[in-house]
Amino acid sequence: MSSELLKDLEARGLIFQIAGEAELPAWLDGGSRTLYCGFDPTADSLHIGSLVPLLMLRRFQLAGHKPLALVGGATGLIGDPSFKAQERQLNTPDVVAGWVDKIRDQVSKFIDFDAGEASAEVVNNLDWTEDVSVLDFLRDIGKHFSVNAMIQKESVKQRIEREGSGISFTEFSYMILQSYDFAELNKRHGCSLQIGGSDQWGNITGGIDLTRRLHGNQAFGLTMPLITKSDGTKFGKTESGTVWLDPARTSPYAFYQFWLGTADADVYNFLRFFTFLDVDAIAEIERSDAERQGRPAAQGVLAEEVTRIVHGDEGLAAAVRITDALFSGSFEALSEDDFGQLRQDGLPASTVARAELPETLTQMLTEAGMAASGKQVKDALGRDAVLVNGVAASWAQNAAVADVFSQDAARFGRFYLVRLGKKKYHLFEMV
């Protein structure tokens, strides 16, 4: 490999497989190249699983190449079967179309549209597929695919071989659609490199083959490793579920907290995967962390960098503001305006009418989403793990909601910051 970019990616551990490995470095070094990565709309937001490919597009752009972010308005209607255990439920066209709009806006934040010849573009595969007739598709595209080869792909093998699972013709065709995308982008934009997660290998090589057959052009593929955690649990999940990129789904504060909680064993890898920090700088952080006692600095750096990339300076500031208020000492220092700000910044909060207080604390905290059931609240109350404005509430006070949330206990006459356990906070505003 001679390409500086590839060396850096290699050092970061971001390369899983390369198709056309021998020629790729020289090709990349030969000028500004065009590459693409697809994002299917399977929800109204991407989650952090898409972060690595999104940042990858940006890495290529920073190295002078032109990234195309493909939003799968067409493929999203079909559903990618790759390594999925079961057939998926189809979403209606209007729902998918709505998601496409959201995803388009979202991916746009990660790439630069004003970078000269390396300026990014967003494309939608529905544009070149919706008017293709079935007969044209079967004759012009389908003819280039061997079913014999397709059923050999690892990504669909279990669906074909395992009894009781099965795969519909619809999902089986997905690979052809995605391959057609690559060939089409090659024709339209001179795009000759597709990147994606390691599960996309089969789809990518399919597109490389089709590009050669249809247009006689050589194309490349690069996949990134699946992000795993040292403890074996799935990356990207928290107690409250998936970590989304949309601030309306996962607040910048929750997002920041997610990264702050990264295990020591993963944090340096994550810095390489999810930030643009130089690998040497990351190694330096690792070294100085190893020398110090106690808490490493790496998680803080990671949380700060990734939150800034995804939510910008304002989102980061909001996240840090809440974190400082809640975790570094006295929330008593918060001003009246600060409380309102916390709520704006994404701290979970709710407004309760003093006249309509629930009968019990268990009810109140469960309804606020702080716990899954009254039993959990009961357990926490019994262990002094519920603090209302810093004062522990007891199980004996369960039915005495009005006492716990008394006027005297309020901050500025209406705010109650409730903590359950070590990390769960909820702001109640009494009206």
Next chain:
RNA sequence: GGAGGGGUUCCCGAGUGGCCAAAGGGAUCAGACUGUAAAUCUGACGCGAAAGCUUCGGUGGUUCGAAUCCACCCCCCUCCA
């Protein structure tokens, strides 16, 4: 079509008439220890503040009493054709 084995609480998986809201493990939540980490230990873990209410594929039935027995139905797996 034939033969056999299954469907149990979020997941895996015991349980074959009362002691079963149902063993054990995992996940999850809380506590201790810590660094808002990991590991470990402790407690909780169907819902409910409680009284109590609702579960063991579905529907009926037997019984004082069923996840457990019977009938029918639905679904899954293995082997044979």
